[in-house]
Amino acid sequence: MSFKVTILGSSGAMPAYGRHPSAQLVEIQNRYFMIDCGEAAQMQLMRLDVSYHRINHIFISHLHGDHYLGLMGLIFTMHLQRRTNDLHLYSHRGLDEIITTQLRYSQSSPSFRIIFHRLEKDERKIIFEDDAVTVETIPLRHKIRCSGFLFREKPKQKRIDKDKLPAGILIQQIASLKRGEDVLDENGNVKYKNEDHTLPARKSRSYAYCSDTAIQPTMVDQIKGIDLLYHEATFATDEESKANDTLHSTAAQAAIIAKMANVSKLLLGHFSARYKDLAPILEEAKPIFPNVQLALEGDEFTLQE
């Protein structure tokens, strides 16, 4: 089953060198989530031939322009294409006013419902949950209220070992086996012992998006052991004081967090316009956390089960 992160934008506050502002698409088991929606995100979706019709949930980390200015254009396009599905928007306070003000002056009434979900400052909270996925906020440290997002698959059921499927087994009995239970006969005796007919559940995958933030060690216990961490690395260490002043991170700081949290893989993004060449960003992270990669426009990162 799918778990894929597609990068639509890798740029920091200003677009530069063809890099676009922050936006990502996260596909988990055929659910499509968007994280941040910087300017021209809809053009990036079109360019990468990614369907935006199936996006029902958009998570906005914070209300700096490079993280949400593409949202209004995407909403207008969805409207023009006669979208009918509800669209859920998750954001700190203000996005509802920003969107509704613009709808009012354009005299537009979207063809679909927009449902605003307000995030709270410094809160860890599950803000989305269905039968397979949860999304949880990660408190970040930035100039304005800002949250990261932790996507987790829920624990999965055991898999039926098809080579060991008893003839005549009932659907309800298969469901019991998937839940990890033994199947009993009418006398209460074990008829099919679970471990004889099942394989272990596939692992539940996880992805955390942390941007924008100063280095924030309080997140470490929350993201401990996850599969994939996207952490902003606006600057290299030569600009560490600038990072401190603006509450951004260096690549080395991102790597330190990845190491402390013992994640499997680290992605770096949100690069300052001062860097044309991003090699120094990657190179300073590597010695601290070797399994690191730049997250650039069009890159796809698939997590294996």
Add this chain to the structure above:
Amino acid sequence: MSFKVTILGSSGAMPAYGRHPSAQLVEIQNRYFMIDCGEAAQMQLMRLDVSYHRINHIFISHLHGDHYLGLMGLIFTMHLQRRTNDLHLYSHRGLDEIITTQLRYSQSSPSFRIIFHRLEKDERKIIFEDDAVTVETIPLRHKIRCSGFLFREKPKQKRIDKDKLPAGILIQQIASLKRGEDVLDENGNVKYKNEDHTLPARKSRSYAYCSDTAIQPTMVDQIKGIDLLYHEATFATDEESKANDTLHSTAAQAAIIAKMANVSKLLLGHFSARYKDLAPILEEAKPIFPNVQLALEGDEFTLQE
């Protein structure tokens, strides 16, 4: 002296086939004006290597998203680059609220002053004037309040014929000749007859931007005889009823207006996403008004003096 229109976006409401929403740069005698500012206009400026630092006046035709959604990103970028010049924004009611709401939630206080100028419905009015240029609104017919913009050079001074410049002529006397006056001696007699020392003034050039609008013959007398007309041509005639319903124009209608107004040249833009191939748009305009061209991303149109 320069008079150049650069096309940043040729698309209608939805970006498509790499076409961007409406935005243009107009350079007149080293003044830089922007007309409309669709999403990703700042990226287009960067891509075309056009300086946006020198833009001091931005004219927004109306508050449909495809005409202004790039403005906030451009303002943030100007701020990040420590702009100090005032920025003048011309728009129908609402833009001030849209901008200030977003500045408030991002907790940003721009490094420069933003001065809002409100346009009024159905009004022809000079909204900008300096020693060389005027900009006048053109009432358009669209679903919401919408204005076109007419850029005119003011009448120019006569040119001194350098081959016929008398030895010892004073600067004040040259200024008199440029104004078209004869230069008199102390007795009130003609010393330098104007026509003996001057060449005719160069012509004053003019450009009108009309988008979005249904066919609007009331504009004809206002734009009579101008050098260059940009008129929206969202549809071809096969979609004329759609054009009527949405208060847009067909290419044929744009050509009719150009012909009625006897302009020198017509540019077509604001193309619907339903057209991948724009040839039919151009071809239907040509028989009506032959000096017509599509206005596509990156195209520059220079008016000769």
